[in-house]
Amino acid sequence: MSYAAKVVWITGASSGIGEALANAMLEQGAMVILSGRRKDALAAVAAQAPERSLVLPFDATDYARLPALVEQAWQWQGRIDLLINNAGISQRSLALDTAFAVYQQLIEVDYLAPLALTQAVLPRMVEQGGGQLAVVSSVAGKVGTALRTGYCGAKHAVVGYFEGLRAEVEEAYGIGVSVILPGSVRTGIAKNALEGSGAARGRSDANIENGIDPQVAAQTILKGLSERQHDIVVAEGMELAALQMRATDPEPLFKITAKEGARLAQVRAEQGAGASVDPGAVNQ
Template sequence: MSFAEKVIWITGASSGIGEALAVAFLAQGAQVILSGRRVEELQRVADQAPQRCRVLPFESTDYDALPAIVADAWSWRGQVDLLINNAGITQRSLALDTDFAVYRRLIEVDYLAPLALTQLLLPKMVARGAGHLAVISSVAGKVGTPLRSGYCGAKHAVIGYFDAIRAEVEQAYGIHVSVILPGSVHTAIATNALAGDGSRRGHSDPNIENGMAVALAAERILAGLAEHQREIPIAEGMELLALQLRVGNPEQLFAFTAKEGARLAALRAAGGSLDPSDIRSQ
């Protein structure tokens, strides 16, 4: 399937996977709506093909503003063929050290925000009789790993929601639904992660720094979306193994993650640095 002339709406499009997806879709001749909070960065991406881009900035959790935003996006070309809910944040803190406000923020941004946007766009796609909804979840949406309790919870939740609406709309209305599961991709996600007190972490992980090139991740995501794959894992090595174990041998996976949790607990007790887990996931 070619995305030429298709209208693609991407949230979190100012950097990372969102930007790489925008570049890849534009290279195929798509019309792209770029959303996020940083207007200057969105415009930088749009400048690559200004005639085929619409910069539509908004705060993902400003729910009161969403109806007008959705109307604006739809009216730009009279349709949205594919929505990619990409905007999100992650976490790096043990549950023992995490404020409740951090959990609330993760649920708002990583679960409720894509749900709210999708709920508003879905009726328009149903009325049109065509459309494709996608969400960037994570390997952490399938595998619970230390230092990411709130992130894992939100990403598990978003998979449940999108799996459920797929069951409701795929055959009944011809709407495709894809869940994307990245592992470690070389972006600024770990640097921008929330610490236990809600502050910005401010530094990356070795696993993210050595992760998959973001352009390659985008290429693989596009290939999966073109085939209307229901689930698109973008994982290698230990991350891919973890996904396989979650289905085939969950007890082995639980034992492995528990061992990692014990290592981090010992480091915490000793006042040491909590290094990232060897199970790599955003």
């Protein structure tokens, strides 16, 4: 199935995976609604096909604006065929060094925001007789890893919400629900990640810099969406193996992640609480 002339709403379209997805959708001829906070970055994406783009900037946690924003999105073409909840923020801090406010922010941006937007769009999709919903979770939404307790919690939570929603709407209303599970993709995710104090990390890490090209990730996601795959896995190497081990034979995986935790505890002992640490191989 092609998305030509379909109306596709992408959050987090101002950079990384969302930007690459928006570019790929526009290349296919889709009508694309571009959201994120940075209006200029969204406008730059829209510039490749202004007549098929609607720039709709908002902070994903600004829930009070959602009814008006959904109305605006709906009025643009009179339908919304696919909503991709992609906006998100990651974490790079040990639980011992992480403020409660950081957990709150991760739950807001990575769990409650996609839930709130989906809840606001859902009645329109039912009204129009079908559609597609997607969320970008993570390998960390299936596998618990060090330095990401809040991120893993929020990314596991979206898997639960969207799988539950799928049970309610797939057959009943013809609404497809896809959960996207990337491993490391080369974007600003690590640089923008929260440290234990809530400050942005400000630098990337080796996993992400050696990760999958966002354009390659976007093509895998596009194929998965067009086939209405339930789980769309965008991972390779150890991260793909971790996903498979978690589902089939988790104990050896728990041993590997515990060793990584021990290594990080050693770094913390040497460098002090709150030291900015780099994740090892089994991380996303």
